[in-house]
Amino acid sequence: MAFSTTNSQEWTVNKAGLEPQEILAVALAEFSPNIGISFSGAEDVVLIDMAVKIGSPFRAFSLDTGRLHPETYQFLEKVREHYGISLEIFFPRPDAVEQLVREKGLYSFYRDGHKECCGVRKVEPLRRALEPLDAWVTGQRRDQSPSTRAHVPAAEIDPAFSLPERPLVKFNPLANWTSKQVWTYIRENHVPFNPLHERGFISIGCEPCTRPVLPGQHEREGRWWWEDATRKECGLHAGNAPELVAAR
Numbered sequence: 001m002a003f004s005t006t007n008s009q010e011w012t013v014n015k016a017g018l019e020p021q022e023i024l025a026v027a028l029a030e031f032s033p034n035i036g037i038s039f040s041g042a043e044d045v046v047l048i049d050m051a052v053k054i055g056s057p058f059r060a061f062s063l064d065t066g067r068l069h070p071e072t073y074q075f076l077e078k079v080r081e082h083y084g085i086s087l088e089i090f091f092p093r094p095d096a097v098e099q100l101v102r103e104k105g106l107y108s109f110y111r112d113g114h115k116e117c118c119g120v121r122k123v124e125p126l127r128r129a130l131e132p133l134d135a136w137v138t139g140q141r142r143d144q145s146p147s148t149r150a151h152v153p154a155a156e157i158d159p160a161f162s163l164p165e166r167p168l169v170k171f172n173p174l175a176n177w178t179s180k181q182v183w184t185y186i187r188e189n190h191v192p193f194n195p196l197h198e199r200g201f202i203s204i205g206c207e208p209c210t211r212p213v214l215p216g217q218h219e220r221e222g223r224w225w226w227e228d229a230t231r232k233e234c235g236l237h238a239g240n241a242p243e244l245v246a247a248r
Contacts, residue, residue, distance in 0.1 A: 020173035023173040032057050033056075035137065036133045040062055042182055045192060046182055052085070059133070061088040062089055064091050075193075075194040107208065114227065133168065136170055139174055142176065144203070
């Protein structure tokens with residue numbers, strides 16, 4: 001089945017009531033083996049657990065920005081060993097990192113905002129990770145960020161990384177799930193998770209840009225806390241904030 005913008009929207013409407021496992025099964029049936037699961041957080045490991053149980057071939061990849069927490073590196077290795085999967089790691093281009101650090105130092109994001117650094121360390125590597133794929137799967141949930149993710153669909157033509165001649169389908173099977181549902185699945189299925197979650201880190205990114213949240217704070221408030229709370233996106237999901245796509 002060849003997806004287009006129109007039939008992807010129809011699929012979202014018609015299949016919105018499906019459980020995440022069913023959405024993922026459809027995605028794998030349509031696009032395996034040229035489908036990748038983007039892996040970094042708790043939601044993503046839930047999807048890997050589901051995909052392994054479904055049994056269709058898929059690719060799992062992660063972005064190593066060079067500035068992750070030590071616990072995150074250990075977590076990546078634990079997931080690889082636990083599921084016996086090949087985990088593809090994509091790094092930023094050394095020359096781009098060197099130029100950014102040479103010109104602006106190691107912490108320019110505190111002054112200039114995080115988008116430039118994320119563009120070098122995350123967005124460009126993601127573009128390379130997605131190049132050979134026909135579809136990718138993310139752990140986005142609508143309740144993660146009311147300002148940018150409230151309308152995340154179960155499936156869409158990726159507005160940020162698709163090309164006119166080669167549309168890329170993006171699946172968000174957990175879009176309708178809550179954090180509570182994710183953690184219930186993790187506990188019931190003995191899914192590995194990053195130990196930082198037990199220390200108040202709910203949404204985990206790079207070490208300099210992530211901190212624990214206090215009781216009552218939204219989970220994304222620990223990311224880029226020095227910036228406008230309404231735009232907690234780094235560019236990996238630029239379609240959630242149209243101005244990010246327009247600026248690309």
